[in-house]
Amino acid sequence: MIVVLVSPYPDLTAFGLRTLSACLRRAGIEARMVFLPDRASEDGAAGPDRYPQAVLEQLAALCVDAGLIGISLMTNSFDNAVQITRHLRQAGRIPVVWGGVHPTLRPQECLEYADFVCVGEGEQALVDLARALVWGGDTRAIPGIWDRRAGSGPGVPPRPLVRELDRLPAPDYALEGHFVLDGSRIEPLNLARQRQFMAGASLSSLYGRIGYQTLTGRGCPHRCSYCANDALRTMYPDSPPVRWRTADHVMQELEAARRAMPFIEFVWFSDDALTSMPGKAMREFFGQYRERIGLPFSCLTSPLTLAAEKMDILMDAGLFSLQMGVQTGSPRIQKLYNRASMTNERILSAMNCIHAHRRRMMPPLYDIILDAPFETAEDKRQTVALVARMPKPFRLQLFSLTFFPGTGLELQAREAGFMHGEPPEIYRKSYEERAPGYHNLLLTMARGGRFPSPLLRFLAWRPVAAAFGGDAFKPAWAGIFTALRRLKRRFFRP
Numbered sequence: 001m002i003v004v005l006v007s008p009y010p011d012l013t014a015f016g017l018r019t020l021s022a023c024l025r026r027a028g029i030e031a032r033m034v035f036l037p038d039r040a041s042e043d044g045a046a047g048p049d050r051y052p053q054a055v056l057e058q059l060a061a062l063c064v065d066a067g068l069i070g071i072s073l074m075t076n077s078f079d080n081a082v083q084i085t086r087h088l089r090q091a092g093r094i095p096v097v098w099g100g101v102h103p104t105l106r107p108q109e110c111l112e113y114a115d116f117v118c119v120g121e122g123e124q125a126l127v128d129l130a131r132a133l134v135w136g137g138d139t140r141a142i143p144g145i146w147d148r149r150a151g152s153g154p155g156v157p158p159r160p161l162v163r164e165l166d167r168l169p170a171p172d173y174a175l176e177g178h179f180v181l182d183g184s185r186i187e188p189l190n191l192a193r194q195r196q197f198m199a200g201a202s203l204s205s206l207y208g209r210i211g212y213q214t215l216t217g218r219g220c221p222h223r224c225s226y227c228a229n230d231a232l233r234t235m236y237p238d239s240p241p242v243r244w245r246t247a248d249h250v251m252q253e254l255e256a257a258r259r260a261m262p263f264i265e266f267v268w269f270s271d272d273a274l275t276s277m278p279g280k281a282m283r284e285f286f287g288q289y290r291e292r293i294g295l296p297f298s299c300l301t302s303p304l305t306l307a308a309e310k311m312d313i314l315m316d317a318g319l320f321s322l323q324m325g326v327q328t329g330s331p332r333i334q335k336l337y338n339r340a341s342m343t344n345e346r347i348l349s350a351m352n353c354i355h356a357h358r359r360r361m362m363p364p365l366y367d368i369i370l371d372a373p374f375e376t377a378e379d380k381r382q383t384v385a386l387v388a389r390m391p392k393p394f395r396l397q398l399f400s401l402t403f404f405p406g407t408g409l410e411l412q413a414r415e416a417g418f419m420h421g422e423p424p425e426i427y428r429k430s431y432e433e434r435a436p437g438y439h440n441l442l443l444t445m446a447r448g449g450r451f452p453s454p455l456l457r458f459l460a461w462r463p464v465a466a467a468f469g470g471d472a473f474k475p476a477w478a479g480i481f482t483a484l485r486r487l488k489r490r491f492f493r494p
């Protein structure tokens with residue numbers, strides 16, 4: 001039995017899919033991986049046809065001897081998965097299983113396209129499914145697998161989350177049996193291509209050095225209402241919010257990665273909030289990291305989990321860049337996002353911890369969510385006012401709000417009449433396309449961290465914001481945003 005695993009994600013990290021591949025191989029099942037990076041899906045650029053016909057035909061040829069095809073997807077790669085599945089179905093009768101965050105939250109919808117849907121974590125479920133297909137087992141009896149042809153679905157018991165993450169193998173970075181869409185052709189993945197794609201990944205491009213992305217655990221201690229973690233916590237109420245791998249397990253992975261890819265220049269820990277690790281465990285983890293790996297690293301944090309002592313541990317181990325979600329400066333919207341405890345004072349306090357080390361690290365990245373239809377002009381003004389108080393240097397990452405299915409915020413948006421259209425159209429909303437407006441323009445100008453704070457404070461002053469944010473200026477802001485969009489398309493799109 002050969003299982004072909006397809007990744008439609010924008011880069012070649014695919015941590016989850018590589019872990020599935022490693023699990024299959026460990027179980028004695030041949031796994032083949034095909035990476036079909038689609039940078040357009042990163043910003044949700046609209047359009048159901050993501051790949052040219054010739055690429056789909058090549059993919060079908062790579063699947064011709066497979067017994068099962070697995071596609072991993074998030075909401076913004078829904079179109080990719082649909083297009084791939086439709087083509088593979090026309091080309092042959094090999095069963096297709098979908099897995100990942102979106103199928104976990106929307107299994108019924110995904111079952112309209114795939115033969116099987118994996119709900120929840122798929123490491124053991126996929127092995128069980130492959131074995132059942134080989135030996136003629138009952139696919140309806142596999143926890144976590146919904147089977148369209150057998151009509152099984154909502155009655156299937158969910159599979160509990162993996163408690164001990166150390167039992168899982170490291171992600172599969174063996175090049176053998178791996179393929180990548182390079183330009184207009186799917187080519188075997190070799191070390192040169194692996195390096196080329198890793199260098200082109202978004203964070204590597206931003207920092208000008210080649211990064212290796214990994215996870216030290218799963219989950220997040222917070223439950224922001226717009227985030228998939230919120231829906232997953234509802235699905236698994238008895239599981240701990242965060243599960244960690246041991247330090248040794250992570251270091252073994254990183255040591256192997258460095259041996260296989262000596263060009264790695266930094267490590268990106270992409271855990272949702274690495275700093276939620278208890279202080280003692282963190283000291284142990286980064287003590288080992290400094291001794292055994294010693295590369296500069298970058299990670300994510302949250303305002304509630306960062307403190308001066310943790311910052312010291314990170315800096316001693318080689319932290320050079322940090323990313324933190326700020327999202328809004330409005331207490332009312334913080335409450336709506338289920339982040340009421342992340343007040344502006346807590347946010348600024350965490351920023352000051354980071355600021356104390358500014359000479360030894362790159363400007364931190366702070367995420368802001370724009371275009372929430374729940375926001376009033378005053379809510380938006382408060383966000384600009386918060387940015388005017390942030391210690392410099394910093395860089396803002398501005399995301400236009402998208403409603404992910406199954407989240408608490410999506411439900412509230414539906415009830416409030418803010419959701420327009422049906423899937424898959426609503427999955428195509430771009431989080432890069434900011435709505436034109438006075439406050440968004442101010443944040444766009446402030447994103448590099450160089451805009452003078454006193455001037456920003458003045459422009460966010462209530463009377464000034466009321467005047468420029470009013471209807472009279474709307475055509476002007478719309479014109480400026482159209483011009484900016486054209487410039488971006490002309491000079492910055494790959």
Ligand code: SF4
Nearest residue numbers: 220222224227229272
């Ligand atoms: S802190 Fe980040 S990962 Fe955690 S729930 Fe909030 S948005 Fe999601």
